[in-house]
Amino acid sequence: MIPNIPETPLKRVVIVGAGFGGLTLAQKLAKENVQVVLIDKNNYHQFQPLFYQVAMAGLEPSSISFPLRKVFQKRKNVHIRITKVREILLDKRRIRTDLGEIWYDYLVLGMGTNTNFFGMQNIIENAIPMKSISEAIYLRNRVLENFEAALSTRDQDAIAGLMTMVVVGGGPTGTEISGTLAEMKKMILPKDYPELDFDLMKIYIFESSDEILKVMSDEASVKSRQYLEELGVIVRVNERIDDYVDGYAITSTGEKIRTDNLIWSAGVIANKIEGFPQEIYTRGGRLKVNEFNQLEGFHNLFAVGDMAYMSGDPGFPEGHPQLAQPAIQQGKLLAENILKLIKGEPMKPFRYKDLGSMATIGRNKAVVDLPKWKFQGLFAWYVWMFVHLMSILGVKNKVLVFINWFWNYITYDQSLRLIIRPKLTKKVKPET
Numbered sequence: 001m002i003p004n005i006p007e008t009p010l011k012r013v014v015i016v017g018a019g020f021g022g023l024t025l026a027q028k029l030a031k032e033n034v035q036v037v038l039i040d041k042n043n044y045h046q047f048q049p050l051f052y053q054v055a056m057a058g059l060e061p062s063s064i065s066f067p068l069r070k071v072f073q074k075r076k077n078v079h080i081r082i083t084k085v086r087e088i089l090l091d092k093r094r095i096r097t098d099l100g101e102i103w104y105d106y107l108v109l110g111m112g113t114n115t116n117f118f119g120m121q122n123i124i125e126n127a128i129p130m131k132s133i134s135e136a137i138y139l140r141n142r143v144l145e146n147f148e149a150a151l152s153t154r155d156q157d158a159i160a161g162l163m164t165m166v167v168v169g170g171g172p173t174g175t176e177i178s179g180t181l182a183e184m185k186k187m188i189l190p191k192d193y194p195e196l197d198f199d200l201m202k203i204y205i206f207e208s209s210d211e212i213l214k215v216m217s218d219e220a221s222v223k224s225r226q227y228l229e230e231l232g233v234i235v236r237v238n239e240r241i242d243d244y245v246d247g248y249a250i251t252s253t254g255e256k257i258r259t260d261n262l263i264w265s266a267g268v269i270a271n272k273i274e275g276f277p278q279e280i281y282t283r284g285g286r287l288k289v290n291e292f293n294q295l296e297g298f299h300n301l302f303a304v305g306d307m308a309y310m311s312g313d314p315g316f317p318e319g320h321p322q323l324a325q326p327a328i329q330q331g332k333l334l335a336e337n338i339l340k341l342i343k344g345e346p347m348k349p350f351r352y353k354d355l356g357s358m359a360t361i362g363r364n365k366a367v368v369d370l371p372k373w374k375f376q377g378l379f380a381w382y383v384w385m386f387v388h389l390m391s392i393l394g395v396k397n398k399v400l401v402f403i404n405w406f407w408n409y410i411t412y413d414q415s416l417r418l419i420i421r422p423k424l425t426k427k428v429k430p431e432t
Contacts, residue, residue, distance in 0.1 A: 003099045005079050010035040011342055014095065014104035016085050016273070018045050018068055020324045021305030022110030024331030030075040032339060037102060039095075043068055043082045046133050047392050049324065050401075052173055055136040056180040057144075057417040058408060063400045065133060066393035085111070088275035093300075095273075106300045106338055109273065109287065110331075113306045113322060116267035116284070126244045127264035130173065137420065139263065144419045146260055147193055156200070157258060163201040164259040166249045168241045169266035170207025171215060172359040175224055177263060178205040179361035182231035187412045203233045204257065208240045208266070213367070215321065216357055220367035223376040227361040241266075268322060270307045282309045286319065291349035293334050299341075304330040313352055320352050324391070329353065360384045363409070 011034050015022045018040040026038045047064040054061050072078040087096040094101045115129035128139045143165075150162040167178045181203050190198050205212065205228065211221040212228070212235065225235055236251070241262070243250040249257045270285035280296060282288050286309035288296045293308055295301040305327030309319045320326040330350055337347040356370040358380065366381040368374065385405065392398050408414050 003081055003083075003097070003102055005037060005081070005102065006035075008035050008077075010077065011105045012037060012103070013106045013108065013338060014039065014102060015108045015110060016040075016095070017110035017112055017305075017307075018042070019048075019110055019112045019305055019327060021327030021331040022108065023068075023071070024328050025108060025110070025304065025335050026078065027071065028332060028335030029338065030072060030078045032335075034077065034339075034342070036075075036078045037104075038068065038072075038078060038080050039083060039085060039097065039102070040068065040080075041082065041084050043080070045071070045393060048131075049172075049388060049391075051130050051133070051136045052177045052180060054133065055130055055139040055143075056177065056184065057140055057414050058180070059401060059404055060416060061133045061137060063397055063404065064392060066397060071393070085273055088273055090275060090298075104300075106341070107302070108334065108338075109301075109303045109307055110305045110327070111271040111273065111307055113268035113270050113284075115264060116269040117264065118267065120243065122244045123241070123262070123264065127168070127262045129264050130177075131268070140417075141419050141421065143261060144417060147189065147196070148419075150196055151193065159196070160200045160202075161247050161258040161260045163196065163198075164257070165201075165203045165261045165263065166241065166257055166259045167203070167205045167263045167265065169264065170205055170209070170212030170235075170237070171265060172213065172357075173265040174205055174207070174263075175212055175228065175359055175361055177265065178203055178228055178233045179231060179365065182228070182233050183362050185232070188414065188417075191413075192417065202257075204236060204259075205233055206236045206239050206241055206251070206266075208238070208252075210238055212237065213359060216359070216367065217369045217374050219374050220359070220369055220376065224359065224361050224367050227365040231362055268306070283319075284309075292337055292347045293330055293350060302334060302338075304334060310350065313350065315354075316352060321357075323357070325355055326352050358384045358387065 013034055014037045015026050016039045023045050026036055029036050044065040044067050050064045053059040068080050083097040083099040085095050085097050094103045115131050117124045129135050146162040150159045165181050167174050185201055213221045213224050228235055240252040241249050242252050249259050287303040287307055289303050289308045289310050291312040293302045306322040333350050340347050358368040360366040364378045364381050366384040367376045368380040368383050
């Protein structure tokens with residue numbers, strides 16, 4: 001089967017993945033005289049930095065998602081296909097998808113990453129990851145369902161397990177989830193569940209290195225830990241969660257913590273496409289690329305964003321951080337370089353410009369690291385909100401997010417604590 005994509009004399013650029021890098025690239029190429037085929041398993045772009053707010057009932061999923069077809073409504077040279085990519089057929093210049101084979105002149109892989117459980121089977125089966133909108137909704141459902149269940153049991157150990165949260169991973173996602181959970185425990189959940197004893201609710205965050213927010217400055221790490229502890233979060237550094245057995249999270253020191261809410265944000269691994277030689281992969285499953293984002297040994301194959309491991313940038317010999325900004329900057333430059341390649345012109349090497357990093361821990365509490373300025377507190381919180389608000393696609397989404405944030409701020413509450421389960425349909429046997 002071959003997907004119905006129009007044949008034209010234009011060069012075809014196939015982009016796999018509509019994350020920050022792939023979408024930026026597609027938007028730039030959409031204005032040029034090339035054919036763009038954008039492939040993703042979802043028909044929308046997801047704003048990953050705010051997944052945790054969906055999971056913690058602060059935002060609706062639609063507020064941080066944007067339909068791909070809406071982005072390219074007026075671009076006749078862009079063709080979107082919603083499918084999964086299974087394999088690359090290098091000798092045929094094709095990729096194999098669930099819709100069939102699609103040929104390319106130039107192929108760009110921007111499929112991002114997935115949760116890395118480091119091969120721990122019990123963790124895989126019991127931990128709650130958060131690398132997609134659907135996983136964020138599942139986490140929201142799980143937490144709320146556990147509080148509902150706590151109302152219907154008299155076993156204090158079971159109640160403690162249903163209410164206790166263990167967050168694994170002290171990066172931005174882990175700290176933001178922990179801070180939000182702590183604020184919910186303080187301001188929101190006791191009003192929803194007055195029958196429960198919230199002294200039983202413990203919130204832990206585990207980080208295997210010696211400080212949380214290790215990727216940021218020492219000032220940001222110290223301040224974020226202070227904020228978390230002020231909110232009542234139990235911060236455990238130089239410790240891991242190594243196993244989960246019979247309702248207990250097992251730490252690297254052998255301690256057992258009773259919890260039914262094991263939230264995993266401790267690592268990522270690049271999504272893999274079959275068909276490449278093994279030597280092209282590196283740490284974390286990333287693909288080795290040169291300074292032009294070309295896969296090593298291929299002139300018409302590229303990778304951007306979290307999938308790409310570029311060691312040629314002088315400032316980042318161990319590869320770029322797996323964040324939105326490197327992906328966006330790579331997408332912008334790669335659009336120029338593909339056009340140069342088509343014209344036979346020399347390409348421009350990629351050099352990442354670090355615009356800084358930030359994280360929010362709670363109400364009026366955030367940390368911001370800019371290249372020449374580091375600050376924390378209320379002003380950092382305002383900066384964090386402004387930057388994220390401006391980064392969301394669509395005017396309507398920006399307005400909706402702002403309204404939610406404003407309402408949450410003045411009321412100390414959220415109104416989105418809904419348990420939404422997919423309907424399971426039964427297969428009815430046809431009458432004979």
